[in-house]
Amino acid sequence: MSSNDIGVDYARREIRQMAGYVPGYQPPPGSKIIKLNTNESPFPPSPAVSQALSKVLAESNLLRRYPEPQSLELRRVASEVAGCRADQVIAGNGSDELLRILLDTFVEEGERVAYFTPSYSLYPVLTRIRGGLIRVLPLFQDGSLYQPCLDDIKLFFLTSPNAPLGFSFSNDYIRQMVKDFHGILVVDEAYADFAQDNALSLLDEFNNLVILRTLSKSYGLASLRVGLGFAGVDLIEQLDKVRDSYNLDRLAQVGARAALKDQAYLQKTVALVIQERQRLTAVLSDLGFTVEPSQTNFIFVTPPDGYKAVTLHSDLEKAGILVRYFSDPQLSHGLRITIGTEAEMDQLITTINDLM
Numbered sequence: 263m264s265s266n267d268i269g270v271d272y273a274r275r276e277i278r279q280m281a282g283y284v285p286g287y288q289p290p291p292g293s294k295i296i297k298l299n300t301n302e303s304p305f306p307p308s309p310a311v312s313q314a315l316s317k318v319l320a321e322s323n324l325l326r327r328y329p330e331p332q333s334l335e336l337r338r339v340a341s342e343v344a345g346c347r348a349d350q351v352i353a354g355n356g357s358d359e360l361l362r363i364l365l366d367t368f369v370e371e372g373e374r375v376a377y378f379t380p381s382y383s384l385y386p387v388l389t390r391i392r393g394g395l396i397r398v399l400p401l402f403q404d405g406s407l408y409q410p411c412l413d414d415i416k417l418f419f420l421t422s423p424n425a426p427l428g429f430s431f432s433n434d435y436i437r438q439m440v441k442d443f444h445g446i447l448v449v450d451e452a453y454a455d456f457a458q459d460n461a462l463s464l465l466d467e468f469n470n471l472v473i474l475r476t477l478s479k480s481y482g483l484a485s486l487r488v489g490l491g492f493a494g495v496d497l498i499e500q501l502d503k504v505r506d507s508y509n510l511d512r513l514a515q516v517g518a519r520a521a522l523k524d525q526a527y528l529q530k531t532v533a534l535v536i537q538e539r540q541r542l543t544a545v546l547s548d549l550g551f552t553v554e555p556s557q558t559n560f561i562f563v564t565p566p567d568g569y570k571a572v573t574l575h576s577d578l579e580k581a582g583i584l585v586r587y588f589s590d591p592q593l594s595h596g597l598r599i600t601i602g603t604e605a606e607m608d609q610l611i612t613t614i615n616d617l618m
């Protein structure tokens with residue numbers, strides 16, 4: 263055994279045995295690929311973001327200093343947008359960091375964390391790192407949604423709208439789930455800006471409910487890594503103890519504030535995405551695809567008989583269009599396609615027409 267192998271043995275058994283999370287492929291800058299594989303916005307962020315960031319960079323002396331540790335001004339702006347109090351908000355380095363903070367705050371080693379499958383494939387990875395036990399529940403029973411038994415569950419991740427299928431859970435469903443739950447329900451609303459409804463109105467009803475949002479999708483800010491968590495004041499206080507002291511850098515705080523303040527731009531770009539989502543849904547349905555109704559900035563589609571999803575994925579890749587294929591048997595019949603600009607969707611439609 264080389265001295266290197268011995269070093270690896272010092273890693274916790276759980277870590278050695280697990281596979282790490284594999285994010286969607288990011289092509290190198292400048293490549294001509296049409297990128298529809300990781301649900302980013304097809305639009306740049308509000309112009310107010312680059313103006314705000316330029317101001318910080320012009321005063322580079324500011325970069326010498328640590329950023330404001332609690333992102334208080336960002337929390338205040340976020341609370342105005344969400345219609346809640348500023349002390350009901352926490353900001354994270356992406357909502358991925360908030361997921362980790364939630365696990366570190368609430369889950370003892372050996373306690374159970376549950377989520378539906380399919381949903382966001384980072385949940386099991388973070389749960390294993392934390393040393394929690396995973397309970398994976400099917401999304402449907404006899405073809406319909408149902409209320410799972412949560413008796414021995416400490417924390418439940420509910421992705422609403424669901425990724426990768428795209429449908430939303432109703433607030434009645436969420437209310438039913440959280441009301442007798444002796445644990446924490448985390449509603450991961452990464453795509454809620456594209457949906458008709460969201461769960462923010464339930465925030466004041468339940469003290470074991472946490473809602474997560476991200477600026478990575480609707481706000482076109484995936485690079486800046488900003489997520490937001492909403493919960494009761496007492497929960498936020500606990501989460502704040504676990505967060506890194508300077509978890510959001512100065513640029514992220516400034517850029518996120520500028521993006522949140524420009525709600526007109528958000529509404530305009532979200533409307534364009536929804537318009538293209540509706541168009542692509544109609545065109546692919548006409549071509550014989552099964553398209554899951556979506557409340558998000560992506561659609562999950564199953565190609566017509568005779569064209570395997572895995573084949574279509576690689577045919578599109580050869581044509582310079584990247585979409586997401588999941589080898590998970592529950593999803594391998596379909597593809598998840600992020601909604602792009604009108605021109606990108608035209609190109610996708612032309613390519614699919616040619617291929618078929």
Ligand SMILES: Cc1ncc(COP(=O)(O)O)c(C=O)c1O
Pocket residue numbers: 300301355356357358359382421425450452475476477478484487488489
């Ligand atoms: C359901 C869901 N939650 C969270 C995230 C992560 O968001 P962030 O970029 O804020 O870490 C994603 C990103 O793909 C997602 O799909």
